[in-house]
Amino acid sequence: GQQVMQIPQYQHVQEGEDFTTYCNSSTTLSNIQWYKQRPGGHPVFLIQLVKSGEVKKQKRLTFQFGEAKKNSSLHITATQTTDVGTYFCAGNTGTASKLTFGTGTRLQVTL
Amino acid sequence: NAGVMQNPRHLVRRRGQEARLRCSPMKGHSHVYWYRQLPEEGLKFMVYLQKENIIDESGMPKERFSAEFPKEGPSILRIQQVVRGDSAAYFCASSPSPIVYEQYFGPGTRLTVT
Numbered sequence: 136g137q138q139v140m141q142i143p144q145y146q147h148v149q150e151g152e153d154f155t156t157y158c159n160s161s162t163t164l165s166n167i168q169w170y171k172q173r174p175g176g177h178p179v180f181l182i183q184l185v186k187s188g189e190v191k192k193q194k195r196l197t198f199q200f201g202e203a204k205k206n207s208s209l210h211i212t213a214t215q216t217t218d219v220g221t222y223f224c225a226g227n228t229g230t231a232s233k234l235t236f237g238t239g240t241r242l243q244v245t246l
Numbered sequence: 247n248a249g250v251m252q253n254p255r256h257l258v259r260r261r262g263q264e265a266r267l268r269c270s271p272m273k274g275h276s277h278v279y280w281y282r283q284l285p286e287e288g289l290k291f292m293v294y295l296q297k298e299n300i301i302d303e304s305g306m307p308k309e310r311f312s313a314e315f316p317k318e319g320p321s322i323l324r325i326q327q328v329v330r331g332d333s334a335a336y337f338c339a340s341s342p343s344p345i346v347y348e349q350y351f352g353p354g355t356r357l358t359v360t
Contacts, residue, residue, distance in 0.1 A: 168348060177337055178289065180348040223288060233302055234279070234349065236289040 137162045139226050141237040148244055154214050156240035158207040158224035166227050167200055167207045168234065173220040181209075214244045248273065250340050250352035251320075258358045265325040265332070267355045271340030278321045279349060280313060283335045295321060328359045 138161040148154055158167070166185045170178035182191055184200035184207065191198045197210045207224055221241045225234040251270040259265050271278050276297050281289040291305040295315040306313065310328075315321040325332055335356050339349035 170351075177351040177354050178339075180350065183348055225289075233291045233294060233304070235291065236281075239288045 137226070137228060137235045139224060139235050139237040141222075141224060141240050143240055144238065145241045146243070148214050148242070150216060150244055150246050151213050154211040154218070154242055156209050156222050156224075156242075158209075158226075158237050160205045160226050160235075162226075162228060163204050164226040164228060165204075167204075168225045168227070169198060169207075169209055170223045170225060170236075171220050172223065172239075176220075178223060211242075214242070216244050216246065218242060219244050250275075250338060250350050252336075252338050252352035252355050254355060255353060256356045256358070258360060259328045260360055261329055262327050265328050265357055267323040267325075267336050267338075267357070268320040269323070269338030269340075269352055270320040271338075272350055275340035275342050275350070277341045277343065278315050279339045279341075280321075280323050281337045281339065283337060283354075285334075289337065292323070325357075328357075330359050333357055333359045 141158050166183055168183045169181040171181055172178045182198050187204050188202045189200040195212045199208045209222055211218055221239045223239045224237040227234055250272055253268050278295045280292040282292055283289045293306050293313045294302040297315055298317050310326045312324045335354045337354045338352045341347045341349045
């Protein structure tokens with residue numbers, strides 16, 4: 136079955152440092168979504184990428200979808216303590232409604 | 247516009263009892279998805295439903311678990327004869343369309359089996 140892996144599993148940075156999480160799918164995706172889950176909270180949708188090679192920005196967050204549509208990345212510039220949480224990518228393989236979530240990257244930011 | 251609602255937020259059951267988890271999707275959303283999250287792990291898809299129909303239940307355990315989304319009322323995830331391994335957070339999500347669309351998650355139900 137489809138597998139979606141993320142690296143790293145965990146990253147601890149100091150406030151102001153950059154952060155990147157990488158997402159790799161075993162199969163080609165029709166689109167990829169990114170979610171953020173705060174400790175004790177629920178996943179919150181961040182963005183969706185559909186096109187091969189697509190790059191989208193949201194303030195300090197930059198999202199990329201690979202040319203082969205099998206990988207993606209999320210980069211946060213100058214992290215803040217409010218960025219703390221677990222970031223999940225989630226892939227969709229076409230008309231299937233099922234999202235396959237990645238393993239997640241837990242981000243810890245300290246002053 | 248109320249978001250996805252789930253209740254109860256916390257549920258404690260003894261081994262062998264039944265657990266019923268409810269999910270009311272966002273207004274205007276007719277597609278509901280259930281996910282399970284074990285502590286410190288990612289979300290695992292369980293089932294996708296539309297009103298009165300189960301569309302994809304490929305992630306549901308074959309026994310003890312069932313789901314429904316009746317014409318009226320919330321979607322229900324039912325776990326019979328719970329075991330300790332069922333302890334997890336169960337999230338419901340909804341969307342207005344199943345195709346290439348974001349999912350809105352509810353706050354989850356934390357199930358603890360003692």
